[in-house]
Amino acid sequence: MPRPGPRLRLIDVAERAGVSLATASRALAGREGVSEEVAGRVRQVAQELGYVANPYARTLAGGASSTVGLVVHQVDDPYFSEIAGGVIQVAAEEGLLVQICHSGRDPDAELRQLRHLIAQRVGIILIAGSGYDDARIEAEARAELAEFQSQGGRVAVIGRHALGVDAVLPDNEAGGRALAEHLLDLGHRHIAVAAGTAGLTTVADRLAGVATALRQRGLSLDGLPVVHCDFTRDGGRVAAERILRDHPRTTAIIALNDAMAIGVLSTLRAHRIPVPERMSVVGFDDVSVAADLAPSLTTIRLPMTDMGRMALSLALKPRSTRPRRRSTGHLLVVRDSSGPVPTVLPASRADGDHTEAGDLSGAAGPVR
Amino acid sequence: MPRPGPRLRLIDVAERAGVSLATASRALAGREGVSEEVAGRVRQVAQELGYVANPYARTLAGGASSTVGLVVHQVDDPYFSEIAGGVIQVAAEEGLLVQICHSGRDPDAELRQLRHLIAQRVGIILIAGSGYDDARIEAEARAELAEFQSQGGRVAVIGRHALGVDAVLPDNEAGGRALAEHLLDLGHRHIAVAAGTAGLTTVADRLAGVATALRQRGLSLDGLPVVHCDFTRDGGRVAAERILRDHPRTTAIIALNDAMAIGVLSTLRAHRIPVPERMSVVGFDDVSVAADLAPSLTTIRLPMTDMGRMALSLALKPRSTRPRRRSTGHLLVVRDSSGPVPTVLPASRADGDHTEAGDLSGAAGPVR
DNA sequence: TGCCGGGACGGAAGCGCTTGCGAAAGCGCT
């Protein structure tokens, strides 16, 4: 049984196998210049002894660092924890270590974490989460990463970033469109959007998808209330309050991620507004609890775990000249939180009878 | 602005500050043997140049590794992701790196990860999640960790482990008792338990708490159905099916964690059994979505994020002779999923006559 | 048989840092 005694070194393996340090190193690294017979023997001995190379020595001596740095908004956000799970799976298969750090959706913090990871000499950097509409930050990050890559580092991102590196791109635009079309098909004409912080590319892209869908049906965007709040559950609560207050004729709310959708549902429950009877709610991401909410959440499924896996796999491949891009699929998952537009308008709501700019009811569109 | 050029080394800082490599090293490490004046100058220069030590060289040379290895069941399990969040917070404050790996609740895998982390020369090891009722594994792990600690490594665990190291101990037993008492107070006498895999100390402890409460009320344990399944949502579904089938008189289900509770709720919904009118359900942990389920989940709140923080803080303190133990608090959070025992016994289940959830009349005043 | 080429291996020089130990310098004391 492999019981690694105190500090088992490569030299020990080499001696045991009757070869030199250099040969042992080459044998284990699978480099050529070692006969198959000797290489086999060395590997065998290493195996028996339970030898594991000291990564510090290995890296210091010029080998590539085998740790991957993963930047996420927060690991305790389900969206990111699922991505992290995927990354860790692949890393385990490849014998890599994963270092996780938080950006907190703060561009400056993200840049800081990036520099920290580079200074720590990780071999691979993965950035999960939205890009920012902030030219300065993106430019600085881009420069930092270019430098990192020129020294042999590998990088991949999840989501749209102007970073010039390999990317896994969630179907944000198409997903937003699918969501809006779903609601339009159900007859909704007073739709509001609970959006995350402006400045996140994820928010912008999903929103663009929604807008496209409306435009394609010949509807004006002027009447589409978009409330920007935190891209979190609490942000969803606030957004819903605002929508209820300022746009009382709304019959459907598109939350741009599931966290916000959960907040929206919470607020609606507090107001005793039945979902979907009087208000439809849809989310985005399909985090694992989405199916367990009551009502269960209609949402766009993104393969978060796979996205994590893909990102690391991408980074593991030899670098190509041009950045690669992988699109994830998306899937509209219709559950119980969305339903046909109420036939009877909300009754005696004190503030319910004033006509607002948001009235899309005259517009064309199939009603089911 | 500190723009770390390609490969800034300590020797560069030393030269710039007009001192030797050794002095520079001592100055930055804050060791004595350097005058305050010189030390200040070195620090200043390092700051200006944006110098960050190469951790590989530093560790190889004998300095303590500044990375902490965190073993969790799965990061995409909310319980663990919240713990991980806490650990990462403290790590960021302390300038440490966090490496996360999965055990998958498999004792062998956990041991393997442990060995891997040690081989990787992390400085601190944190094990989150339940211990195992497996003497062999625990003994081996214990030996491994003892060795690790004797070489200067630091260790802390979350949960009951027979590992002889510092530990953060969730109030599992007391929580289990509180849960059972809550249901007994509501009049329930036919209680079933959806328990996780036998062999996990967390499961055993929570179960023991439940048993104690029953015993204190003079109730026999013979009539307490305990169904062991996976400690996950799906395990909860299966457990609920079994309980419904084998113990039809059950009026309350205690799930030993929130994940299982979510599964239980899901199954009950599928069977159109109203909660809490015909069946009360309680969970354990208070993961963040517990409040957003419908009905919202009565559960025991554990401060997961703080537990992560505490564990790392504990490991960061100088080692004491005897293992330290920190108990977390716990709090019974009463929400909508638990209510008084049905006055009318469950009639023959006809799928048509289900009462709509939402009728809370008569329910105990929910907290929050 | 002698020479040359090439494959297989070992010697040894670092990678960037920490740290034990010795040298130098400053101090108070006799």
Add this chain to the structure above:
DNA sequence: AGCGCTTTCGCAAGCGCTTCCGTCCCGGCA
């Protein structure tokens, strides 16, 4: 002024590994 002590610093030896380069040996060829 001389002694020994303390303080401050530099020298150099590694930490465990990778890799350049040189050496050795063997086979093939003339």
